[in-house]
């Protein structure tokens with residue numbers, strides 16, 4: 001316990017952490033506010049936390065071996081990440097990351113059968129689970145907050161509109177949505193711009209759900225969803241959009257991915273890649289997230305993506321960095337998940353519920369303090385495929401103003417806590 005106390009003492013300076021040890025001993029670390037108390041129930045957790053904290057912390061929480069006595073797990077992670085995000089903690093993080101980087105190409109080798117299994121692990125979970133925390137349109141990627149008062153519904157609608165603007169849509173175009181999830185963006189693009197959309201997913205659950213939606217909305221003649229790996233797609237598309245999918249590609253496959261995008265684009269085509277990114281250069285996947293939540297996943301740095309785009313012979317025509325937008329999105333997801341936890345507990349056990357709470361809380365803390373951001377990268381085959389200035393984005397958005405009545409009331413019946421305003425830092 002003394003070593004753990006020393007390790008935490010090196011990290012925590014702002015805020016006060018109280019640790020109740022398995023023998024009842026009470027250890028105060030740091031000073032001031034916020035203040036949080038954790039209780040280590042199982043002594044075996046202590047050596048694991050010392051050896052591999054990235055993996056052991058999440059495991060201890062989901063096993064009930066580490067409890068939060070006052071506050072919640074987000075409060076604890078918020079103190080940890082905000083301190084690690086400061087200069088003193090970054091050295092520790094970099095040293096650990098450089099070790100894991102040595103093996104990441106091997107770990108992320110991602111041939112099609114592996115990609116399919118990795119996707120099934122996460123996206124083929126029960127529909128009921130996703131219904132409890134996503135917005136009614138099932139957007140499972142970073143929303144776009146114009147204001148801290150925006151509801152999740154509104155911010156997701158704004159994300160779709162923002163992407164549509166950057167896609168420079170016109171009626172009759174053929175669009176490919178790589179990683180189409182539950183189909184919301186594909187259907188939106190078809191509705192807003194009379195385009196023809198093909199969505200690709202590797203999840204059988206998502207595929208069935210999207211197909212149902214296409215039929216129900218009467219868009220089945222212009223929107224189709226295929227259960228297919230992006231590497232198996234052929235043909236030509238005027239526009240390609242890929243949202244929240246690049247994180248699954250695997251670090252050794254970036255060149256393959258952009259070569260495929262190039263081969264699928266028409267000569268004056270435009271593609272939008274929207275992906276989580278890391279601000280502090282190449283790193284390693286988080287061990288706990290990889291083991292329990294996203295096997296094979298990796299968050300890329302811009303310096304890893306851009307060479308692959310250049311080598312594929314594509315132009316980067318625009319890059320936007322979304323900073324706190326994903327922290328806000330995750331906060332909304334976490335609050336909804338907690339409010340509707342009872343429904344999740346009807347289908348999954350307590351360990352699963354704690355695991356998902358830890359997932360949403362740790363990702364929110366990492367986006368708020370840990371150097372995670374979101375990239376929107378526009379690429380094309382021709383240097384003149386996009387207008388000279390960025391005015392076209394706002395002009396398009398103004399033209400397609402969002403009607404508040406359409407988005408601010410969630411359409412499904414699960415409980416959604418009211419938004420608490422202000423971008424917390």
Ligand SMILES: C[S@@+](CC[C@H](N)C(=O)[O-])C[C@H]1O[C@@H](n2cnc3c(N)ncnc32)[C@H](O)[C@@H]1O
Nearest residue numbers: 139140141179181201202203229230243244245
């Ligand atoms: C985080 S979800 C994003 C879904 C949707 N774009 C959204 O924003 O809600 C990632 C999606 O990528 C898909 N995906 C992952 N790897 C893929 C691959 N190799 N080929 C096609 N789709 C893939 C998954 O099936 C899933 O639909």
